Amino acid sequence: MSEPVIFELSAPGRRAPGHAPAQPPAPSLSAKWLRREAPRLPEVSELQVVRHFTRLSQLNFSIDTQFYPLGSCTMKYNPKVCNRLAMLPGFAERHPFSPAGNAQGYLECMFELQEMLKAVTGMQAISLTPMAGAQGEFAGVAMIRAYHEARGDHERLEIIVPDAAHGTNPATATMCGCSAIEIPTRPDGDVDLDALRQAVGPRTAGIMLTNPSTLGVFERQITEIAGIVHAAGGLLYYDGANLNAILGRALPADMGFDVIHINLHKTFSTPHGGGGPGSGVVGVNARLEPFLPVPVVGRDGDRFVWLTEVDRPQSIGRLSTFMGNAGILLRAYVYMRLLGAQGMRRVSEFATLNANYLMRRLAAAGFDVAFPERRASHEFIISLRRTARDTGINAMDFAKALLDHGVHAPTTYFPLLVPECLLIEPTETESRQELDAFAAALIEIRDQAHSDPDAIKAAPVTTPVRRLDDVRAARQLDLAWRPAAE
Amino acid sequence: MSEPVIFELSAPGRRAPGHAPAQPPAPSLSAKWLRREAPRLPEVSELQVVRHFTRLSQLNFSIDTQFYPLGSCTMKYNPKVCNRLAMLPGFAERHPFSPAGNAQGYLECMFELQEMLKAVTGMQAISLTPMAGAQGEFAGVAMIRAYHEARGDHERLEIIVPDAAHGTNPATATMCGCSAIEIPTRPDGDVDLDALRQAVGPRTAGIMLTNPSTLGVFERQITEIAGIVHAAGGLLYYDGANLNAILGRALPADMGFDVIHINLHKTFSTPHGGGGPGSGVVGVNARLEPFLPVPVVGRDGDRFVWLTEVDRPQSIGRLSTFMGNAGILLRAYVYMRLLGAQGMRRVSEFATLNANYLMRRLAAAGFDVAFPERRASHEFIISLRRTARDTGINAMDFAKALLDHGVHAPTTYFPLLVPECLLIEPTETESRQELDAFAAALIEIRDQAHSDPDAIKAAPVTTPVRRLDDVRAARQLDLAWRPAAE
Amino acid sequence: MLRVIGVDDTEQLFDEIPAALRIDKFDAVPAGLGEADVTRLMRARAAQDEGTVSFIGAGAYEHHIPAVVWDIATRGEFYSAYTPYQAEASQGTLQVIYEYQSMMASLTGLDVSNASLYDGATAFAEACLMAVRGNRRSKSRQILVSRSVHPLYRAVARGIVAGQGIELVELPLGDGRTDVAALEALDGQDFAAVCLQQPTFIGTLDDVDTLTDRAHANGRFVIAICNPTSLAILRPPGDWGEQGADIACGEGQPLGIPVSGGGPYFGYMVCRSAIVRQMPGRIVGRTVDVDGKPGFTLTLQAREQHIRRSKATSNICTNQGLMVTAATIYLSVLGSEGLRRTALQCHANTRRLAGALGAIDGVSVVFDEFFHEAVVQFDRPVAPLIAALAEQNILAGYDLAADYPELGQALLVCATEMRSAADIDAYAAALQSVMHDSEAA
Amino acid sequence: MLRVIGVDDTEQLFDEIPAALRIDKFDAVPAGLGEADVTRLMRARAAQDEGTVSFIGAGAYEHHIPAVVWDIATRGEFYSAYTPYQAEASQGTLQVIYEYQSMMASLTGLDVSNASLYDGATAFAEACLMAVRGNRRSKSRQILVSRSVHPLYRAVARGIVAGQGIELVELPLGDGRTDVAALEALDGQDFAAVCLQQPTFIGTLDDVDTLTDRAHANGRFVIAICNPTSLAILRPPGDWGEQGADIACGEGQPLGIPVSGGGPYFGYMVCRSAIVRQMPGRIVGRTVDVDGKPGFTLTLQAREQHIRRSKATSNICTNQGLMVTAATIYLSVLGSEGLRRTALQCHANTRRLAGALGAIDGVSVVFDEFFHEAVVQFDRPVAPLIAALAEQNILAGYDLAADYPELGQALLVCATEMRSAADIDAYAAALQSVMHDSEAA
Ligand SMILES: Cc1ncc(COP(=O)(O)O)c(C=O)c1O
């Protein structure tokens, strides 16, 4: 059932009454400032709004309705209570510029959140302001630059990234005015140390790594890597998107990382919201502490205070108008308090258990696991190259066919170095039944790839639309609704 | 996509942690009281609960997702804010036995609600305790009996109901120990006065009427009816299920009614909730005031107080453990405050407009309107007898086929006196587009009834299940899940 | 639209209402408010009633309600659907009810649950009517009801069954529970049923096996009224005595419904299969569709008012559906282990509370074995103490004076799992100081 | 499951982590709490911060948010979905974004909106980067930014663009608005763009037509920063001057997002079609599926980091999707008439507020024409007054001293439609008495 674009439901003059004041007086502004034509917004009743958006919501796959093993994204259950408590009036209605004296409840939560994040990373200090992973990366690389600059080391403008890295890593390097130097991965999934040794030098600002990597394996030579980079005068950046895998089991600080971001919307289960919001809090060791983005929450006796540029003159500054995604931080705080220390270890335990179980099941069923000799971290990769070669059914076809099995597709074609790959992350909140059903679906699709490939090429057929014409979308741009007449 | 029964998702020992205390001490109760085997409840994770019930919810039609023109049920939009405000902690967490001093906020709302309900009915006094329409009816008939008893009139045990009456009316008569005497309706939709005159007598306790009636027309002789019944010593009961039609336009008290119930879950838009809860508040004139069910909210200076049997010794007593569906009353209160006087008149205006518009459109398209010479109230009836005779496609088939058009079916086969009928109530919150789409769907189904009746007999095909085997349901009773083994 | 109808204005649409009855102006209720204003108003009103710490049970119990319960129950598709008459368009609601029925059957140890009645008291009233209809071995319109049954359930039921000439006869208490000897004394007399509440209204535990067997030996039905939380640890009615109770009913509120000033709650009712055709209210059955696919539908509707009209088992139509949805989610989240722990913690907390209060001079706890409510006796009238504590936002309990004069100056107290040790200690301390003040005064 | 994997216990699953890095015990965070306990904790914390009446705007505005907005936006299907990479499984989110893009395009009078950036400040920073990339007529890495732009937007943008060697050059204020003469003095110099905020940070209105035309005449892009509420009544950037602004951006929070301590909000960005390939962030397009049925998909992804990596227009990945869903619902409920009335009422309330404060001795309102924020000057330092009023739960406004010393001892105040006349009068009265006390002291 498709749903009209909301403008098509519109009827001139219709309104949802009661949501705006009665007719206010005309503005006391001269006409030159004033808009001549009303903007085109839908003119609909409240029921129409409810029905339209409720129906639209039903067109989505989501964690709340489907298994969603999207690798690298940690699509785990978002406890409902986190949202409920973050929306309490005392939090939701607090103006960001309310004086600290009227914000002690919030600040106390944030102070404790900083402490907990220190504990799970081993870092020395935390700033909560980055609003997503990529902004955390920005903050991290900017701090690395600032550190080198502060030491008069102006030439360090190269950021090393493994070829398996998430796209945000090289893009961040560019945003920070650095260049990204790619180094290869060895067939066993670990970084090629020789290549690394060749890459480092006096221009090296640092390296960005995620561990476990986006290949779903733990980088075993991490201590050696740290040694090489540090010896070359560079710093180590930890992309914390995969922290879920090692929560309570290993600390990035112990691995030699100088700075880390954490995607709270992954490991600490704040909403994905169809694209966001998230939070990319950063942690640093003592070296980088002076450069942390502000504001940071401090403590002054039994009062909690904001620390700003005044307190942190070397700070890279602010990254958001106010203090980051406050409400998301609250959700993560609630989630962490629910889990507690033991709960955090259970997270990594079950995330890893589920991933390894599913990987073994698929391997046993004849799927090509990318790193069959390795333990999976909380995610793993299968390559469908053989099936693609034999049947023409590629990874994207598998992805689409899975939708007809009521399962969201894993991440496809990422990381780039494994051909025809699916990056599968079941997360700790899924049951064995779901994993088994998923394995069965993949097996069935593979069988059908051989017996009836056209059916798979035609998938999905149970979704609200079937495969979309992306080329047309990009060529005949239709990016905003206009009435037929226009 | 069908959803397993939740027990089928269960795995022994699985729990949603954090919702119950840590292991408490063993009970200090002797073993003879204690349960030997744990009850069979699902053992599932919180995510499984969320996913299961979210998916189940998506299997429903509802006002929020579909046009739902279910006659007599007033399936209008429930403003979201009503639920939100009724769930405020001060209301949701108040114990029903909290002293009045700790309940002034709630009591003030209830006092004002009583006042507003007096205003919309013209009655003298209100009791908010009945928990649904049928319980309101019970209260009304019980008051009528108590009134006659109090006058020593012990033989008045007959309740007159028109043949168009809702099933709860005769059932209520029985519950109250009265017998229901049915009187016929004239072809023009009004009550047969001659029959009424013959029916009344010294055994008449009263008459139960809804006006507009369930036939979707306003009973024009209501004053005469009141005269006849009153002259015979009986009282008039107003079934307020259809109050939406005349809100702010006519007062039941003016029509001669002595007692009324109002379905707040119809006219005042509290949730239908897949069956309930509702509220069937009652209003009475001075004659019956002493008999009102308790508790009632009174005022003592600037304090609000509960009035109980102590204050109302002739009361028919309590109808619920506490004071009725308090939270539903709050929702109705909020709704009424949102509407205000003008809003209430707009309700009846648009409810009536929508019904008459749709009726005329369908009449113009050749459907047999039950009372073509009459104005529709907020609802109307079409009879599909001709189509049924010509094609074998009956009212139930139309209902099922409508589901495939994404529209909930109207009420079928009620009222009983119109053959193959659909009772259609669009409500005031629907747009003209919805009405037009509904008319188009009915026309299409009728066309198809002629061109391809088998297709209609096969409907619905887009719903989660197709037509169900009701006979099997009643013969091979399966009313509780049991494991396959048992 | 007016043109299609053939009228000039909407006023004309009302022209069948006799002119004398039509009102042209309606301003007897206040003008409408915007949502922002109503929100401000209601928040202010709610704030007035907020902040109490309650030790009252007496039929309504404050439990932890997982956020997920109402987040899901208030989804529009549940919240704004009607009774599932069109089964194909209502599988969500129908399956929820089927699952609910399954859970309630297992909790009570009986066979068939309906889809809810209004509340505990009306469920009890309906159970009485059902027993009179259903008990073929009895011709009586009299029912024995233990005095340990919630006094308001008895009051409500009395009012409801009276119209049909049914009388409730009281069985007295002996030492805080239903007096077995009193029941034995009625051996041989015809009563349609015996009604027992376990745990009793005052929290104690009845000898339900003996009472049940004795009732059955005399051809009477047994109606059990149980707090569903207690059934996580207490013997279910289906296991009472040799044959088990015939009907179980009670208040569903403890299963995930906020205390909410007394409603909306829901009454539950479960019975033996043999008497299902006498059950009031809706029942959902599992069946198959034309393709053989499993599905759910309302069944046995011939009991109901919309089919049988004056011959229906009850007049109930709208029930408490949404509450049942919430309860089903609640029971699913807690599971039997979660419910068991909740029950045990309430029990432990109330024991702690009884201990703390009983330690105060002039206060004593009367009965030893109780579930999660206890009777506390005082050396002075209770009402002034309740009033004084209410001013400190402590709701001390339910005053038993009016309903159970035989218990003396007594208060019924309850501490669910929501009351912390600190709450309990604060209550005891406040009570002590209030009693001290009242002595001083 | 362990058997399938071939390990004995789950510890073994971590055996690739070098032993030296493995921690066997983790107790550095507090033990987990039950949901009931966390709820109690958070309610207590939230209560501490509740109850203020705020007259602060300064980039975050308290508006009425219809209950329906968050009721629907937090439905699990929106809340718990990821970025709509699998279009067929994400039509709900995609269509919402398309509708959002449509609304934003019309509100701003420009062509193409993206699917959101983090917040107003970062949207502004991205707009600066975009202008440098997109302006073919300029080789400059300098951008002119009016001092009337939110000081924190400028600070954030400065930090973000600095890495790429881009410099923000300040255009001064003249009489509370961007100084046209100062811009004219720069004629002929190469700047990539001119950035204007309308209404300005201090609530006044710039001569955007002249400024825009002058910028374009000099081959510069115009970046417009606008409060979206104001666009219901103010001329949209697409209409500024002869050609309209090139990029509009700003804070989306006023559109149905709670002030919520500063976030999550969302940054919006809209531009002319010609430069859409320089736009950062996601964009949704309408297309058709293999059956020719209309549908929605992410498009122009070659701008994004997951495709173009180091050559992407931005590193943004996760954005503020859910906020956009809320804003789309908000704009649908209000419609243009509702938004217009909201804007006008804010305007009227702030005028009332300015009047009430200006009537106090020692207080004066500086600029005449403003939208919904006004600058109020005092005869004494502002900070102590703010502190004194905060103790009475009145948040007096934003202290301009640090950012705009040229305005003297000045406070920026705002009264949205949420402030009643009584609120405003209470503020004025409290201020008067606080000033009186401070004199007395
Ligand atoms: C490995 C990795 N790094 C970085 C990011 C970027 O994080 P965000 O989307 O929060 O900006 C992601 C998210 O997709 C990721 O998976």
Ligand SMILES: Cc1ncc(COP(=O)(O)O)c(C=O)c1O
């Ligand atoms: C005309 C009429 N009367 C009475 C009732 C009974 O009301 P309730 O369902 O609230 O018990 C209804 C509801 O269906 C009705 O439509």
